[in-house]
Amino acid sequence: MFRVHKSLRSILLWRRNLVNLPSLREANKLDISQISEVKQREIFLKSLENAAASPPSLNNTSIQRFHNSGMTTSQLQQVVDAGMMTFLLHVESRIASSLGQGFYTIGPCGEESLSAIGLNFKESDASALHYRHVSLSILRQLRQGRTTAEIILDRARGFTCSTLDPVTGGKHCAIGGTPYDYIVTSTLASQACPAVGRALSIPLANALRNATEQKGGSGASSIPIKFPKDSISIVSVGEGSTNNAHFLSALNLAEYSAYMKRKVRPLPSPPVSPFHLLSACALSAQSSSLFLTTEFVSRFSTTVG
Amino acid sequence: MTVGPTSRVAMKRWIVDGSDVIDLYSKSREATEYCRRLGRPAVLVIRGLVRRFGHAATDRQAAYLTAEQIATAASTNHLAGFLLPPSQTMTYAADTIELASSVGVFGGSRGILDRFCQLKDEVENAFNLAVNEEKISSRHALCQGNAPPLAPVATATNNYQGLGTSLFFRSRDEL
Numbered sequence: 050m051f052r053v054h055k056s057l058r059s060i061l062l063w064r065r066n067l068v069n070l071p072s073l074r075e076a077n078k079l080d081i082s083q084i085s086e087v088k089q090r091e092i093f094l095k096s097l098e099n100a101a102a103s104p105p106s107l108n109n110t111s112i113q114r115f116h117n118s119g120m121t122t123s124q125l126q127q128v129v130d131a132g133m134m135t136f137l138l139h140v141e142s143r144i145a146s147s148l149g150q151g152f153y154t155i156g157p158c159g160e161e162s163l164s165a166i167g168l169n170f171k172e173s174d175a176s177a178l179h180y181r182h183v184s185l186s187i188l189r190q191l192r193q194g195r196t197t198a199e200i201i202l203d204r205a206r207g208f209t210c211s212t213l214d215p216v217t218g219g220k221h222c223a224i225g226g227t228p229y230d231y232i233v234t235s236t237l238a239s240q241a242c243p244a245v246g247r248a249l250s251i252p253l254a255n256a257l258r259n260a261t262e263q264k265g266g267s268g269a270s271s272i273p274i275k276f277p278k279d280s281i282s283i284v285s286v287g288e289g290s291t292n293n294a295h296f297l298s299a300l301n302l303a304e305y306s307a308y309m310k311r312k313v314r315p316l317p318s319p320p321v322s323p324f325h326l327l328s329a330c331a332l333s334a335q336s337s338s339l340f341l342t343t344e345f346v347s348r349f350s351t352t353v354g
Numbered sequence: 355m356t357v358g359p360t361s362r363v364a365m366k367r368w369i370v371d372g373s374d375v376i377d378l379y380s381k382s383r384e385a386t387e388y389c390r391r392l393g394r395p396a397v398l399v400i401r402g403l404v405r406r407f408g409h410a411a412t413d414r415q416a417a418y419l420t421a422e423q424i425a426t427a428a429s430t431n432h433l434a435g436f437l438l439p440p441s442q443t444m445t446y447a448a449d450t451i452e453l454a455s456s457v458g459v460f461g462g463s464r465g466i467l468d469r470f471c472q473l474k475d476e477v478e479n480a481f482n483l484a485v486n487e488e489k490i491s492s493r494h495a496l497c498q499g500n501a502p503p504l505a506p507v508a509t510a511t512n513n514y515q516g517l518g519t520s521l522f523f524r525s526r527d528e529l
Contacts, residue, residue, distance in 0.1 A: 067486050068486055070481060070485050071478075071482060085407055085408075085428050086407055088428075089406070089407075089428055089429065092429075093431060093434060094470065094471075096434060097463070097467040098467060100463040100466075100467070101463040101464040101467040111456070112456055112457060114376055115376060115457055118376045118380050119379075119380075119383075120376070120379050122457050125375070125457065126459045126460060128375060129459055129460070129466070129469075130473070132433045133470055133473050134473055134477070136433060137473055137474050137477045138477055141477045141481050143407075144481075145481055145485065147411070150481075150485040151481075154410045154412075157405045157406055157407040157408060157409055157410075157413075158405075158407055159403055159404035159405050159406040159427075159432065160372070161433045162373060162374070162375050162378060162432045162433070163372065163378060163400070165375045165376075165378040165379040165382070166378055166379070166382040168379055168382075168383075169379070169383045169386040169387075170386065181403075197473060197476060198476050198480070201476050201477050201480045202480040204480075205484040206484045206487065208481070208484070209485050210490070211487035211488065212489060212490060213488075218490075219489055219490045219499075220490065220499060220500065245395075248395070252393065279390050281386060281389045281390055300365070300397075303365065304364050304365050306395070307365060307395055310393075310394075
């Protein structure tokens with residue numbers, strides 16, 4: 050009796066179960082062509098072909114406006130790349146879903162131009178982007194030197210729930226991939242409050258380290274701080290979320306923090322030991338978390354500047 | 355953020371046209387510089403952002419939109435608004451950059467077309483590969499990735515022969 054080695058048997062079984070997606074696409078060509086996104090992709094492709102065949106005339110006003118904005122041609126090229134990748138990924142996700150191979154299809158297109166916002170973000174800015182900011186996330190990764198092929202493969206893995214998806218490991222399909230990205234799933238605005246917390250933590254962490262250094266604490270400069278002092282925290286929500294309590298609470302906290310920062314008069318130097326600072330934080334937390342955040346930050350805002 | 359009523363927002367806010375690449379770039383630069391320089395919160399309100407297709411593949415748009423609304427949304431391509439001349443675009447917002455080819459993006463219209471085709475191939479190849487990669491197939495694997503390992507649980511077992519009690523540490527995974 051011919052005995053197949055256990056590992057070879059596994060390989061043979063695995064290969065028998067492989068999905069030949071190109072063949073599936075070909076076999077279902079007619080159905081796929083009826084998908085709205087696919088139709089629009091073909092229309093767009095045809096338009097690009099027509100433009101390539103007869104190059105358009107110049108519009109000096111638009112060109113002047115572009116140059117006046119300060120955006121460079123290479124930056125615009127990245128915006129175009131991110132926008133096209135967003136659109137093509139979305140179309141393919143719908144095709145994969147129709148063939149039973151894709152499992153996440155939220156992201157309806159129309160937001161491709163938003164990648165231009167990402168040109169103003171630094172790599173160290175904390176971002177929590179919701180599902181209509183794929184192009185912005187892609188542009189962030191392009192600016193960090195990742196190739197289009199790498200970014201596209203990561204997104205495809207998200208759509209197909211591969212365990213190799215670097216963001217969620219096959220459990221969801223979320224935007225992210227850099228150490229400064231914070232995952233937002235299909236949630237409605239609950240990403241807003243933690244984003245405000247991150248914003249408040251940036252000056253706090255830097256102030257804690259400065260206070261330790263002033264006291265002459267050993268190894269203070271080696272205390273790792275994830276966000277430099279000039280980092281900002283970015284969060285995005287959709288229109289529907291603007292009536293969600295998470296979003297309204299986050300707005301309230303952010304506005305109140307800014308208000309308290311303006312109103313607080315200079316205070317004496319805070320306790321210099323990080324331990325004392327953290328103790329004060331823990332004690333006041335028992336009274337009111339809202340006041341904790343504003344009072345604590347405003348204290349440091351006046352002394353650290 | 356896309357915000358409906360902006361009057362409730364007390365912090366500084368910028369309102370930007372979601373179809374205009376230049377407006378998006380310029381106003382978001384002002385907003386981020388404001389936040390970075392002053393350490394204050396701000397809101398960027400993006401208007402005119404079209405939802406081209408259904409929310410997800412399961413969205414039955416016909417249940418709440420007319421056929422004309424669905425068709426208009428689908429054909430509104432802001433990507434085309436700054437890549438193609440007005441005569442060759444579908445519905446798009448005015449006052450965009452209109453022609454990326456005029457400023458040399460990818461060397462012009464032919465380069466943009468080639469780039470689009472190249473990216474299309476990359477996307478298809480990526481999906482061809484990804485569909486055959488391993489997926490989570492057990493509850494155990496899902497829990498392992500979602501939560502830290504459970505702490506060991508001490509259980510006491512009685513020896514009915516009266517010789518005392520033994521303690522065994524067991525992981526909850528074994529239960």
